[in-house]
Amino acid sequence: MLRSLLRPALFGGLLCCAAPALAVDIDAASYGFPLSNPFEATIAGTPPDLRPQLPSDDDIDQADYDLKLRPERQFELPENFWPVTKLRYRLARQDGKAPLIFIISGTGANYASGKTEELKRLFYSAGYHVVQLSSPTSYDFMSAASRTATPGISSADAEDLYRVMMAVRAQHPGLEVSDYYLTGYSLGGLHAAFVSALDEQQRQFNFKRVLLLNPPVNLYTSVTNLDRLVQTRVAGVDNHTTYFDLVLQKLTRYFEENGQIDMNEAMLYDFQKSGQKLSNEQLAMLIGTSFRFSVSDMAFTADLINRRGLITPPNYPISEGTSLTPFFKRALQCDFDCYIVDQLVPYWRAKYNGGSLLQLIDQVSLYSLEQYLKSSHKVAVMHNADDLILGPGDIGFLRRTFGERLTLYPRGGHCGNLNYRVNSDAMLEFFRG
Numbered sequence: 001m002l003r004s005l006l007r008p009a010l011f012g013g014l015l016c017c018a019a020p021a022l023a024v025d026i027d028a029a030s031y032g033f034p035l036s037n038p039f040e041a042t043i044a045g046t047p048p049d050l051r052p053q054l055p056s057d058d059d060i061d062q063a064d065y066d067l068k069l070r071p072e073r074q075f076e077l078p079e080n081f082w083p084v085t086k087l088r089y090r091l092a093r094q095d096g097k098a099p100l101i102f103i104i105s106g107t108g109a110n111y112a113s114g115k116t117e118e119l120k121r122l123f124y125s126a127g128y129h130v131v132q133l134s135s136p137t138s139y140d141f142m143s144a145a146s147r148t149a150t151p152g153i154s155s156a157d158a159e160d161l162y163r164v165m166m167a168v169r170a171q172h173p174g175l176e177v178s179d180y181y182l183t184g185y186s187l188g189g190l191h192a193a194f195v196s197a198l199d200e201q202q203r204q205f206n207f208k209r210v211l212l213l214n215p216p217v218n219l220y221t222s223v224t225n226l227d228r229l230v231q232t233r234v235a236g237v238d239n240h241t242t243y244f245d246l247v248l249q250k251l252t253r254y255f256e257e258n259g260q261i262d263m264n265e266a267m268l269y270d271f272q273k274s275g276q277k278l279s280n281e282q283l284a285m286l287i288g289t290s291f292r293f294s295v296s297d298m299a300f301t302a303d304l305i306n307r308r309g310l311i312t313p314p315n316y317p318i319s320e321g322t323s324l325t326p327f328f329k330r331a332l333q334c335d336f337d338c339y340i341v342d343q344l345v346p347y348w349r350a351k352y353n354g355g356s357l358l359q360l361i362d363q364v365s366l367y368s369l370e371q372y373l374k375s376s377h378k379v380a381v382m383h384n385a386d387d388l389i390l391g392p393g394d395i396g397f398l399r400r401t402f403g404e405r406l407t408l409y410p411r412g413g414h415c416g417n418l419n420y421r422v423n424s425d426a427m428l429e430f431f432r433g
Helices: 038-044 079-084 114-125 139-144 154-171 187-202 219-229 243-258 265-271 280-306 325-332 336-352 357-364 366-375 394-405 421-432
Strands: 062-067 087-092 098-104 129-133 177-185 209-213 379-384 406-409
Touching: 038 280, 062 154, 087 114, 087 139, 087 154, 098 114, 098 187, 114 129, 114 177, 114 421, 129 154, 139 280, 154 187, 154 357, 177 187, 187 209, 187 366, 187 379, 209 421, 219 280, 219 336, 219 357, 280 325, 280 336, 336 357, 357 366, 366 394, 379 394, 379 421, 394 406
Parallel strands: 098 129, 098 177, 177 209, 209 379, 379 406
Antiparallel strands: 062 087, 087 129
């Protein structure tokens, strides 16, 4: 239940003799996205005047709903988990029959996170019913919908998501749906690929089109890249001045110069144009810190629910009024490597008769779906060449696997250009076919 304090402001068969179709590479000069620094793009996103005109919440017929899923598992939730015994999601509905699109949120994010909301407004404006889902790595999903409360095994996470999707549909029998679509950003993009592959077997939705937005290719590479950012050496940070002291000093000076601070993406964009702008090292630390909070949240929740005793003693009495500060500090010392070694791998070996760490990495990444993704014309990817989560060979894998169904933008960092007009138009064009 540890709350992350920061969120990222946070991826047709061919004849054997035919040459593979080429990916759509967008030229940097014609693209027009103004942020060439991937760290800045990741945090600040698209400047407001370059975003599409979308409806406000007042113009959207939407509501939040709860699901009581009762997942089969060998444990009961601790007493202080009472607020998340039901899984909450958001549904925006059109008048009458319309296509429905599911949106899967990114690492640690719940259904109402900023990027999920932006995508909701985009697809709603285009005439879709929209269902917003939390990430299987968020504490609310882990508590109310996961059968294992140990996210990271992509196929199992996809099964949990699929069960949630079917429950959402069953909860709205009067909702008129013409076709089903699916998308997800960041880790949600990886999950969307696994959900799509599962649907090919179970045929509950027969998704017409599936779009992966900035997904990790090798999940281990991606989380390792983000984990390393928090280890960045930052000038001005020492035993007397913490990183947050340094950022606060910059914000204070910015306030003195500008007279106000409205903490949003537009402010961050303007801030980076000011004399107080953060260096690349400082931006990297900010992104890495946000990710570390998400991982710590996940590690703490998995340990507590499963009573593994790695962070919280298994018999320690925890109620609604218990101070979690000592466990918060302990959880922050656990990066994703720590979570994999201490919790995920032991669970995978016990539950699935798993083998080496390399085998696990292969099974939870896009590699394991390579043949399906090569042959499924309905699945496409939009990614950025400068995305922080990509490693050596990842773009090559996407080119070989998706061919012309890969659109590669030259800049945007990690999901920083999702709400850029050019990207928004391309998303809608893909779903329209």
